[in-house]
Amino acid sequence: MTQKNCVQILLPILSPLIAIASALIVGAILILVAGANPIAAYTALFQESLSTYFGFGNTLTKMTxxxxxxxxVLVALRAGQFNIGGEGQIYLGALGSTLIGLYIQGLPAFIHVPLALFAGFIFGAAWGWIPGYLKAMRGVNEVITTLLLNYIAVNLVSYLVQNPLKAPAAPSPYSPLIAKSAQLPIILPGSLAHAGILxxxxxxxxxxxxxxxxxxxxxITAVGFNPIAARYARISVERTIMLVMxxxxxxxxxxGATEVMGLKYRLFEQVSPGYGFDAIAIAFLSRGSVFGVVLTALFFAALRSGANVMQRSAGVSVTVVYAIQGLTVLFIAIALALEHRVKIIRNS
Known part of the structure; x- marks a missing residue:
């Protein structure tokens, strides 16, 4: 194997690992500046989220x-599209599964659960298809439309849980409980981990x-790599974009469906604490790899899961976790820029 081939194979694998390691090192410096012990903080963070029974269950719940x-986000990127609307699509998926869980009763679980999941998928797919159609048929930038649709989805759900879907005598905006037959089973008894992760x-x-x-x-890959060449290969670029979105x-x-069906069992005004935006960072860190998405999602979930324990035991604010996430994205962006520069130099 030539040196050039080795570089091409190792760079996509090493750059995310280096980015994560660099973010953790800078995070350790921030912890030191705050007057805490970074070793104790990281031990509390990852030991709680990965090695304890309840903590690992909580990590799997946040990973889902x-x-x-x-x-x-990854499948859209493969077609050259930037789906910034994951947050809104989560809300719509949660709404779809809630409607099935609330208004369809008397079904056995083996029918009700798939039906509610399918509704969540369809609601999210419809919300994703809108910017796909606008991009494919009207040339409207999908970054703008997906971002703006987030606000519509969030406010739509907020209106519904404050008005027609609000539970009777509820002290805050949320819907009634969905039917038991529409709830996902717990896979780790005594924890929050549900079948959504499977x-x-x-x-x-x-x-x-x-x-x-x-x-x-x-x-999909052909459209993302070169839409002009894809047209010559008789691939419908417009149809592919709409399908992918x-x-x-x-x-x-x-x-969103699994959050309602496996964790909360009702629709809340705040369905997601920003999962849709974390997903963008995870997809970029994965470098187009589905396996990479699984590992990176686990890493981000572990950060979220152990953050409060780190604050209690090591006296480190949870904001350090968000700083580590942001630094990870920054370093992977630097790594991508350097990798692009290396390719230009080697090809010149």
Whole structure:
């Protein structure tokens, strides 16, 4: 194997790891400046989130929406589209599954659960299809439309849980409980971990097959790599963009559906604490790899899961965790720029 081939193979693997390591090092400096022990802080952070029973269950719970939404961002990126609307698609997916859980009663769980999940997927897919249609048929930038649709979705759900969907005598805006038959089972008794994480991992495997081993995956990659060449290959660029954005929205919709069906059992005004925006960072860190999305989603979920424990035991504010997430994105951006520069130099 030539030196050039080694560089091409190792760079995509090493750059995310270096970015994460660099972010943790800078985070350690911030912890030192705050007057705390970084070793004790990181020990509390990762020991709680990965090695304790309840903590690991909490990590899996937070990983579930991150994984679904990141897969949605990833599949859009493969087609050259930037789906910034994961947050809104989560809200719509949560709304869809809630409606099925509330207003369809008397079904056995083996029918009710898939039906509610399907509704969440369809609601999210419809929300993702809108910017896909606008981009494909009208040339409207998908970054703008997906970002603006986030605000519409959040405010739509807020209106519904404050008015027609609000539970009777509820002290704050939330819906009634969904039917028991529409709830996802707990997979780790005594923890918050539910079957949504298993569904997410299965979905990741299916998406990998779709992108890597199927004609549709080739079509999506061709459109993302060179839409002009894709047209010469008789691939409908417009139809592919709409399909991909709908699929991206549907995956994010499943994130919202599993939050309602597996964790909260009702629709709250604040469905997501920013999972849709974390998913953008996760997708970029994964470097286009479905397996990378799974690992990076686990890392981000562990940060979220152990943050409060770190604050209690080591006296370090949870804002350090958000700083580490931001630094990770910054370093991966630097790594991508350097990698691009190396390619230009080697090809010149």
């Amino acid at each position: 929406p991150l994984l679904f939404t990141s897969l949605g 569904l997410g991992l299965i979905t990741a495997g299916i998406l990998w097959v779709l992108l890597v081993r199927s004609p549709l995956g080739y079509q 709908a699929l991206a929205g549907g995956l994010a919709g499943l994130a």
